[in-house]
Amino acid sequence: MTSELPLLIEPAELADHLDAPDLLIIDLCKDQVYDQAHVPGAIHLDHQRLLAGTQPAPGLLPDDETLSALFSELGLTPDTWVVAYDDEGGGWAGRLLWTLDAIGHKRYSYLNGGIHGWLAEDLSTSTERTEAEPGDYQVGEHDPRTSVDLDHVLAHYQDPSVVIWDARSEEEFAGVRAFAQKAGHIPGAAHYEWTDAMDKTNNLRLRDLDEIRRELADRGIQGDKQVITHCQTHHRSGLTWLLGKILGFQDIRGYPGSWAEWGNHPDTPVEKSE
Known part of the structure; x- marks a missing residue:
C-alpha cells in the first residue's frame, strides 16, 4: 500500500x-x-x-x-x-x-x-466474520478543530464568519417534527439534508462534487467560513462533516451534542420556518 x-x-x-x-x-x-x-x-x-x-x-x-x-x-x-x-x-x-x-x-x-x-462493482466478498488483532491504543490530545460544544455554538451561531449546517430532514428543520422538547432549528442555520448528497441511482455514491459544492454555496455553506454541522445526535451529520472534508473545507466541525442537546436545553434560542 x-x-x-x-x-x-x-x-x-x-x-x-x-x-x-x-x-x-x-x-x-x-x-x-x-x-x-x-x-x-x-x-x-x-x-x-x-x-x-x-x-x-x-x-x-x-x-x-x-x-x-x-x-x-x-x-x-x-x-x-x-x-x-x-x-x-x-x-x-x-x-x-x-x-x-x-x-x-x-x-x-x-x-x-x-x-x-x-x-x-462485482468485487469479491466474504461471509466469514473477521476477528481483529487487539493492540494497545491510547487516545491522546484531541484536535480542537474537529468538534464543538454547546458553549461554542451559543457564542458563535450569530457570527457572520460561522455557518451552522443542519443536516436533518426538512420537517425537523422547519419545526414540523421534533425529537426534543423544542422544535425548529438554530437561528440562522442553513439546511442541506444529508441524503441530498447521495446518488440514489448510483448505489448511494456521493453525487457530483461540483454540483454539491454549488448547492451548498447557494445556501451559504462555503469553505471560507467555519462550518459547524449537526443533526439530532451527530450521526447523519457524520456524512455532512465528511463531505465538508472531501470538498476541502478548511474548518469543518461536528457538533456532537446536536439537536438532542440544543432542543432540550432551557436557554437555547430556536427558530422555525414560516
Whole structure:
C-alpha cells in the first residue's frame, strides 16, 4: 500500500490494496448485512459504540478510556490506515472517521457507496466474520478543530464568519417534527439534508462534487467560513462533516451534542420556518 490513500476511495482502488499490512477496514453495516456480504478482511463495528449514549445528548463522544479500549480492541495503531463504510450512504462511516479525526488519527478514507458501491462493482466478498488483532491504543490530545460544544455554538451561531449546517430532514428543520422538547432549528442555520448528497441511482455514491459544492454555496455553506454541522445526535451529520472534508473545507466541525442537546436545553434560542 502506498503511504496514503485518497479520502474518498473508489471500490476498485480499495480492492487493489486489500492485502496491505497497515490497512484496517471497518464495516458499520447492520449485523445481518455484514453476515450476508462484506469487504474481505473488514471488521464489523456496532455503531452505537461511537456514542456516549447519555441523555439528553446521546451523540457526545465516549470518554477517552472507553475510546482507547474500543480502538485497542479493533487493533488500531498510529500507522494504521482506516477505511470505513456502511450500508446507508455514509452516516455511520462518517461518524467513525470524525471520531478518529477528533482524537488526532488522520489516516483514514471513506469507501464511496459503502457496501452497495462495492457489490455493484462485482468485487469479491466474504461471509466469514473477521476477528481483529487487539493492540494497545491510547487516545491522546484531541484536535480542537474537529468538534464543538454547546458553549461554542451559543457564542458563535450569530457570527457572520460561522455557518451552522443542519443536516436533518426538512420537517425537523422547519419545526414540523421534533425529537426534543423544542422544535425548529438554530437561528440562522442553513439546511442541506444529508441524503441530498447521495446518488440514489448510483448505489448511494456521493453525487457530483461540483454540483454539491454549488448547492451548498447557494445556501451559504462555503469553505471560507467555519462550518459547524449537526443533526439530532451527530450521526447523519457524520456524512455532512465528511463531505465538508472531501470538498476541502478548511474548518469543518461536528457538533456532537446536536439537536438532542440544543432542543432540550432551557436557554437555547430556536427558530422555525414560516
